[in-house]
């Protein structure tokens with residue numbers, strides 16, 4: 001596949017690493033179509049402090065310590081501290097219980113939100129945020145700077161369960177469930193949002209036999225991923241009948257790198273923020289304007 005002519009697309013990866021986050025970050029670092037200009041961190045698969053540590057670690061594994069890491073929010077946008085952390089999917093350390101040594105690097109002296117706002121201002125229309133966790137940092141950037149929505153090129157996010165059951169409960173997918181209020185702010189902000197839901201990512205499976213192919217590679221990333229994937233495979237074997245693992249974050253990353261790989265529908269999205277369907281994503285993609293008005297609060 002030829003890289004798009006001209007400058008690579010600048011991307012900031014907002015991430016909660018996370019095993020599939022690690023895969024997505026490596027995909028981005030190996031794709032000439034994009035230039036990773038920063039990682040921002042968030043809770044989700046792990047708490048934010050550990051997400052920052054893992055982000056720094058992954059950049060060290062990839063020999064890309066030139067890329068800055070900015071630490072994100074430790075609480076939801078409504079200051080909620082009762083977070084749902086998916087350590088049962090990713091291991092207690094978020095990276096398959098490998099207990100890697102602590103990274104040598106440090107996050108930059110700037111919050112994730114400030115970094116997002118700064119970079120969007122610096123390169124108006126040119127920065128894509130690839131959001132792989134709950135959307136707190138992005139919603140905070142929208143609230144902090146009224147020109148963020150105009151300046152950010154696109155927000156590509158892994159989240160939602162569009163017309164299918166969620167993975168936390170029948171209503172909600174994990175990233176949206178993590179901060180439904182933030183997600184509703186992002187979806188109704190007027191920004192160019194491309195959402196890759198689990199209705200898509202549950203079709204993208206790294207099978208047991210793909211894992212054997214990976215094992216036959218001497219590549220640095222292949223060997224690293226093999227180690228951390230064990231826990232992710234065990235979880236999927238136990239929790240789902242699928243013989244393999246869902247490639248959630250790598251699929252969203254591929255949508256950012258090469259949008260033509262996926263087909264899309266356009267419409268208004270709202271997120272349910274309370275009750276038993278908290279975290280439900282509702283898409284209306286028809287042309288009936290009075291219904292869109294109810295959904296779209298702009």
Ligand SMILES: O=c1[nH]cnc2c1ncn2[C@@H]1O[C@H](CO)[C@@H](O)[C@H]1O
Nearest residue numbers: 020086089167168173174175248249
């Ligand atoms: O069953 C689950 N509960 C919570 N989080 C999960 C589950 N399965 C996967 N993920 C994590 O949440 C995002 C996709 O929703 C992915 O980051 C995935 O690793």
